[in-house]
Amino acid sequence: MRTNAMPSFWTRLLAWAAVVLLLPGCASLVPQTMDLRTDWPGGVPQQVDLAQVPFFAQRAYQCGPAAIGMAMAYSGVAVHPDALVDEVWVPSRHGSLQVEMLATPRRHGRVSYRLAPRYADLLREVAAGHPVVVLQDIGFIGSTWHYAVVNGYDYATGTILLRSGLQKQQRMSFTAFERTWLQGGYWGMVVLPPGRIAATATEERWLEALLGLARGGDVEATVQAYAAALQRWPDSLPAAIGLANHLHLRGALDEAATVLRTALQKNPQSVIVLNNLAQTLSDLGRHAEALALLDRADRAQSPFASEVRATRQRVESRMKR
């Protein structure tokens, strides 16, 4: 009796030890999938399939141009990945860098937004109709980096839908996907037309994305994007200044002045608003008003003191003419 009882006790102990050891092990292997199981993000439907996302099969090593091409084409840019190779591919690395994936859509008047590293944010964007470009490590031994586009998911079957490599519709389980996605720090991005705002955008991160769009040089797109941002965050000072500067660049001086006046009511002390409004009014020929604003901006300790001084000199020299 005693000899029989002993092994069963030890077997049970071993089984429990295995359970105790493996449970947190599993959870830490796919921490975010485990969270989704108990805490599905609110307001997100359980099944989405963005079937309209186009599919471009990749050429050897060129998953970057293919993935960003799919996202850009879906956002309305008429583009083929072959044309993007020169923009986003690094020959000696046989691949594409994340920063360049973000920079490429900007040259075509689209906003690139890098997502926060959260599964819930990925699902939320897909649910909002924004396919997500993701970086995966799909190596068996060692790292093999790969870009793909998530265009849907199904909670009931636990499946993520991807356009990936040569597969028009790849299906991966939530856990398998998280394993590949986790290695690259949950890197994901969306490409949006300038009037749209990402579903998971925060004011600060979105305005950072718009600074990038502005560098792309498409003034019309930048104006549109800043206008949308200002509508969403009416108190945002960077959005107002960005909008006014690009309206000014486009030659719409009156509109720029209106935006800056509204911003000035909300931020009466802002040296940047005072300086830019003064410059804009002076460009409209209203030099006296400009000088009055510059008097208000005249603060020696301001980091923009030299810019304000330069604006004053410009206005004064215009008045002498």
Next chain:
Amino acid sequence: MKLVVKRTTCRVLVASLLTLSFHTAQAGLIGADQVAPARSPGNDRALVLGTLDRAEVAAQLQAAGVDPRAARERVATMTDQEVQVLAQDIENAPAGALSGWGWAAVIVVGSLIWYYAIRK
């Protein structure tokens, strides 16, 4: 002393050339990128460092096989923050790149698993 002056002049010239080619400010207007309080004010030093970073990254891209003009255009559309990130690890950042052979391996291993583990 003369040498020092010459060298400094050279550096200033190099920096100003780079500034001209990469800096895209509007006359008289302060940019939206200057608003965030966390960022350093647009002093000249930060500007020069920024442009040097850009030139460096463009040169690195060029060394990695990218056409020189394309390299400059590519760097021009990155934010300052992104340029800094890239300057630090252009060699080590993961670059997505699955080759045809990679796919062959995926398919072979996948079918082996299917054959032995599932089909039996």
